[in-house]
Amino acid sequence: MSENTEQLSEQMSKFQKIWMETFTGMAQNAFTFSPDSAPPEMLRQMRSGIFQALAKSWDEYLRSPQFMEATKQWMDSAIFYRKMTNDLLTKARHETEDVAREDIDSVLLAVRHMEKRILDRLEDLTARVDALDRAKANGSAKAAPGKRAAQPRTRRIPPKTPKEKP
Amino acid sequence: MNETSNLSGANPWIKWQQSCLDEGFAQARRMMNLPTVWRTAQRIKKGVTPSEVIYEEDRLKLLRYPTATPPRHRTPLLFVYALVNRPYILDLKQGRSVVAHFVNSGFDTYLLDWGVPTNADRHLTLDDYINGYLVNVVDYVCERTGSPQVNILGYCMGGTMSAMFTSLHQKKVKNLIMLAAGIDFATRDGLLNLWTRPEYFDVDKFVDAFGNCPAEFLQASFLLLNPVGNLIEKPINFIQNAESEKYIEDFLTTEMWLNDNIPVAGEVYREFVKYLYQQNLLVQNRMPVGKHIVKLGNITCPIMNIMARNDDLVPCAQSAPFNDLVSSKDRKSIVLPAGHIGLAIGSKAQKEVWPGVCDWLAERS
Numbered sequence: 140m141s142e143n144t145e146q147l148s149e150q151m152s153k154f155q156k157i158w159m160e161t162f163t164g165m166a167q168n169a170f171t172f173s174p175d176s177a178p179p180e181m182l183r184q185m186r187s188g189i190f191q192a193l194a195k196s197w198d199e200y201l202r203s204p205q206f207m208e209a210t211k212q213w214m215d216s217a218i219f220y221r222k223m224t225n226d227l228l229t230k231a232r233h234e235t236e237d238v239a240r241e242d243i244d245s246v247l248l249a250v251r252h253m254e255k256r257i258l259d260r261l262e263d264l265t266a267r268v269d270a271l272d273r274a275k276a277n278g279s280a281k282a283a284p285g286k287r288a289a290q291p292r293t294r295r296i297p298p299k300t301p302k303e304k305p
Numbered sequence: 306m307n308e309t310s311n312l313s314g315a316n317p318w319i320k321w322q323q324s325c326l327d328e329g330f331a332q333a334r335r336m337m338n339l340p341t342v343w344r345t346a347q348r349i350k351k352g353v354t355p356s357e358v359i360y361e362e363d364r365l366k367l368l369r370y371p372t373a374t375p376p377r378h379r380t381p382l383l384f385v386y387a388l389v390n391r392p393y394i395l396d397l398k399q400g401r402s403v404v405a406h407f408v409n410s411g412f413d414t415y416l417l418d419w420g421v422p423t424n425a426d427r428h429l430t431l432d433d434y435i436n437g438y439l440v441n442v443v444d445y446v447c448e449r450t451g452s453p454q455v456n457i458l459g460y461c462m463g464g465t466m467s468a469m470f471t472s473l474h475q476k477k478v479k480n481l482i483m484l485a486a487g488i489d490f491a492t493r494d495g496l497l498n499l500w501t502r503p504e505y506f507d508v509d510k511f512v513d514a515f516g517n518c519p520a521e522f523l524q525a526s527f528l529l530l531n532p533v534g535n536l537i538e539k540p541i542n543f544i545q546n547a548e549s550e551k552y553i554e555d556f557l558t559t560e561m562w563l564n565d566n567i568p569v570a571g572e573v574y575r576e577f578v579k580y581l582y583q584q585n586l587l588v589q590n591r592m593p594v595g596k597h598i599v600k601l602g603n604i605t606c607p608i609m610n611i612m613a614r615n616d617d618l619v620p621c622a623q624s625a626p627f628n629d630l631v632s633s634k635d636r637k638s639i640v641l642p643a644g645h646i647g648l649a650i651g652s653k654a655q656k657e658v659w660p661g662v663c664d665w666l667a668e669r670s
Contacts, residue, residue: 180324186541194533201496201529207505214506221514240424244516251428259596 146208153205161196335547345550346557351565352393354405356416360445364420365438367445370408377411378670380479381450383443384416385470387462388434388569389523391562392418394649395460398558401650403458403659410663412456412670415446417463427516427571432595434573435470443470443477454479456666460649461485461619462577465587468627469594472603480669482609482662485619485648488601488627490585494620496530501582508578518574520566527563530617559646588630601627607635607669609662613648614640637665 200206229239360367384404386392395416396404407414417439422429443455456479459467464486471478492498500506512518528535546552569577586592592599608631612624621640628636641658643651648658 190533190538193537194531197532198496201532202499207500207502210500211505214511218507218510218514225514243425244427247425247428 150205150209153200153203157196157200160199161193163192331548335544338547338550338553341550342547342553342557345553346561349554349558349561350398351391351561352396353399354396354402354408356396359415359449360442362438362441364422364426365442366418366420367442368416368418370404370414370416372408372411374411376413378413378667380452380454380456380670381413381415381446382407382456382458382666382670383446384414385439385457385459385463385467386417386419387460388419388422388573389462389566391565391567392416394562394646397562397650398554401555401558401652401655403649406655406659406663407458407666410667412663412666413450415442417442421567422517422570424516427512429570430572430595431466431469431576432597435466435594436473436597439466439470440474440477443474447477456480456482456670458482458484459486461645462487464624465581468601468604469587469592469599471606472599472601473594473597475603475605478606480607480609480666481604482611482666483624483627484611485613485616485624485645486610486627487581487619487623488630489588489623489625490581491588492620492622494622495618497526497618498582498623500526501578503583506578508575508583512571512575515571517568517571520568523569524564524566527566527618559650563646588626601630602632604631605633608633608637609665610636610638611648611658611662612638612640613643613645615643616645616648618645635669 225240229241232239354370356368356370358366359369384392384395386395396402399405404414404416419434419438446455447453454477457467457471459465459482461484464483465488467481468483468486468488471481490498501508515522543553543556546556580586580592587599587601590598590600590602608628610624610627612621613619614621625638628638639658639662641648641651641654643654648654
């Protein structure tokens with residue numbers, strides 16, 4: 140409780156400091172005008188100065204641990220809420236003997252694992268065939284083909300027939 | 306008129322009144338021009354150079370830019386864009402198209418559009434994108450053109466992926482152009498590098514809960530990189546310049562692209578944040594792509610590294626170390642006083658950088 144209060148007050152004081160500095164910068168810019176300048180031009184200069192001061196303060200705040208801590212808390216809440224919604228929807232769908240997103244995810248994951256195993260096996264086989272080809276070319280077919288380190292796979296899926304558009 | 310000028314020169318009060326009046330009229334003209342915004346918005350196209358889809362795989366589409374005359378250079382050029390936005394920023398509008406520069410310079414030009422991942426794609430990894438899709442696309446382009454290699458231009462995250470691809474498949478790449486591509490993520494210059502620190506961002510929990518990284522989350526993060534510029538200055542500048550049809554068109558074209566975000570496949574997002582932003586494995590030659598490890602020292606082809614000095618998203622410090630980490634002898638860097646997007650569509654880049662890059666590539670293709 141006390142730690143939370145301390146964190147909150149730290150964040151508040153940092154936020155207060157940022158705004159104090161922003162307003163100081165803005166006020167400084169607001170009073171640095173020349174009477175020779177025309178009002179629209181003077182306003183433009185003031186505005187530019189104010190934005191610069193604002194941008195500087197905000198950049199400082201966005202880099203501060205206080206901002207990142209606050210974002211973390213916000214993110215944690217968003218993740219918690221999302222998880223809760225997912226769980227609730229999954230439960231509701233299962234209760235009605237319907238398919239939930241989680242089930243589809245599990246099927247997808249199983250397919251991906253299967254695909255990965257096949258591709259890994261294909262890579263090994265490719266490497267062995269390459270080694271055999273090399274051995275044959277070198278005329279040392281007697282030597283057993285050594286298993287070479289697998290290369291990154293190529294041509295995972297044959298390309299579809301190109302769709303030519305006029 | 307002369308009399309007014311003399312008067313205004315002599316009396317600052319009259320000068321003040323005159324300028325206030327001028328500003329008032331200008332403001333009225335701007336307001337009167339605002340109804341044309343909708344009409345202008347209707348005219349905006351996504352990509353201007355004529356193209357055809359020549360290859361499709363899952364969500365991916367490969368676009369080719371046909372020309373009336375045969376290509377002047379033997380090696381084709383492939384644009385690899387990031388997974389976080391749409392690729393038409395490279396072909397945004399007439400006079401602001403990177404693609405058009407290369408097409409007009411006689412390159413057989415291709416653009417890789419990764420498409421929009423759905424929930425079914427949440428398990429796609431960098432291995433699928435790099436050793437799967439990208440390999441297939443490069444092989445297809447090589448088969449189609451009869452060239453044994455391709456030139457690759459990678460932008461932003463697409464640049465990082467292109468560097469990984471080149472490291473794993475150096476034989477397939479003739480020249481590599483990196484455009485605002487992150488390589489060394491140790492820098493604390495960029496806000497994204499700070500926000501993704503492991504103590505503040507648990508990417509595993511995030512991906513487990515959300516699946517794909519939502520487009521809105523990415524959009525909000527990008528807006529927050531420069532909140533004053535994006536949320537306050539930009540709308541004010543728009544109103545200020547609302548008199549100019551050209552400004553409105555430029556503004557709307559860029560804004561349409563900026564707000565056209567797409568989600569990122571969950572596993573790729575997890576790998577990108579964890580291995581690059583949090584552990585910085587690429588520069589340590591420990592970056593895993595599937596069961597292979599990316600070693601940037603494997604890159605031996607000529608490289609061109611283009612960076613933007615005012616880039617909020619990928620600071621120069623994140624891209625610059627690339628040239629020292631590769632084994633290429635032919636290396637070049639360009640730093641432009643622009644932002645992340647200005648590097649592609651900015652008038653300075655269009656006039657000064659891209660013609661030079663086309664010449665550089667032409668000499669090596």
